[in-house]
Amino acid sequence: MALFKNLTETQIWKSIFRHKYPDNTRDQALAVLSNVFLHLHPIKVRKSGVRMSFTWCMGGVTFFLFLVETITGILLMFYFRPVVEYAFNDMKDLREVTPMGIMRELHRWGAHLMVITVWLHMLRVFLTGSYKPPREFNWNVGVILLVLTLLLSFTGYLLPWDQLAIWAVTVGTNMARATPLLGHEGPGAALLTLGDIPIITAGSDVRFGLLGGTVVGPATLMRFYVLHCVFIPMIAGVLMAVHFWRVRKDGGISGPL
Amino acid sequence: MASTTPPTRTANAQLTRRSFLESVSTGWFIFTAACIAGLSATARFFFPNDLFEPPTRFKIGLPENYAPNSVDENWKAKYRIWVVRDGEKIVILNATCTHLGCTPNWLLTEGKFKCPCHGSGFYRDGINFEGPAPRPLERFKLSLAADGQIEVDKSRKYQKELGQWNDPDSFLKIS
């Protein structure tokens, strides 16, 4: 005990922790306030806010799964090469020979789970009426997070580069052909011409920009890899920070009506 | 003898409220334009000039190589087409399902194309008869090259529902 006391008296310890052991309300508040991660969280939470039957903890579980996906995903990047010659075999290796390759399974199942929990979270926010003012902005942040979660699933789906992946993404991205104005089969696209040369063609529409070609091919694999591993998680991470901050700023988790 | 006003003061006095606001708005205008230009240039980055895809014009051998009343699957993997010969007429079918773009299979015993994705079925001439596909398979342009081989041009397609299957470039008559 004396050793611990001496430890907490050292300059190193005191430089890290700006408060005493948080066994009183003041130090508890300081513990949250002085920590860059915790300060997104409200200092005090209403009793109903921690009741499982009110929140189902589905937002929390979704965030937990996002962290699981981030960690297992970064681990997978040490082995997986997003090139058509290697992708499928690297994925098979992860499943069958790589030590602790179960990371791949954790990542896949975690992704499925996250889609389920994010829907359930939205359902509970709806059922408890928590989308109402002053929380309407956070509902919209949530809608974007939902879309980003689905896009993470969709981009990740292509990476194993098996038949299921290629055709699912072929079918999915074919819908982009019908984008109004920007898809070459979409309404209004035929109106965009230079003289009689069409501007929006199979080789210049949004689908082409998304796939990096006219079919799901090597360029698509690379694009989806970068979107999946860097671009979407980064945006989702920033929006989650906003989301949690707004829960705090909108008066904490809503109470029962 | 000594001047009471420092020279910089006089210079500043020429900056009127109006000219200040003008230069500020010009500045913002240029900044906004530069941002838009930069963003469009970045968007262009996502549209490559070189593609690693099979050519759209290619030769597939002599017409005699294709047996009458047959569906030839030999070019499917490479060019995603079927060569269908009906009596004396050869057409090139696009092996892309008109539902959502999967590649159907030719089921010889059942005499039909069947899509594995959602079950669309097409007769040998490409006309849809079951499943969600809303229209017949597309056909591609074909012609006889100088060396007697069939030359396919995938950049020209013919759709039945647009009445384009009567176009003389959409089939090849063997005499």
Ligand code: HEM
């Ligand atoms: C990546 C996805 C998401 C994560 C990680 C997330 C996380 C969270 C967390 C941890 C909370 C605290 C309360 C709770 O756990 O229920 C919360 C609250 C909230 N979420 Fe989400 N959320 C996500 C998506 C969404 C979606 C799709 C919506 C709705 C469209 C939404 C709307 C809200 C609202 C309005 C609140 C405040 C609820 C209240 O005060 O009772 N969120 N979110």
Ligand code: FES
């Ligand atoms: S893509 Fe062929 S049936 Fe849907």
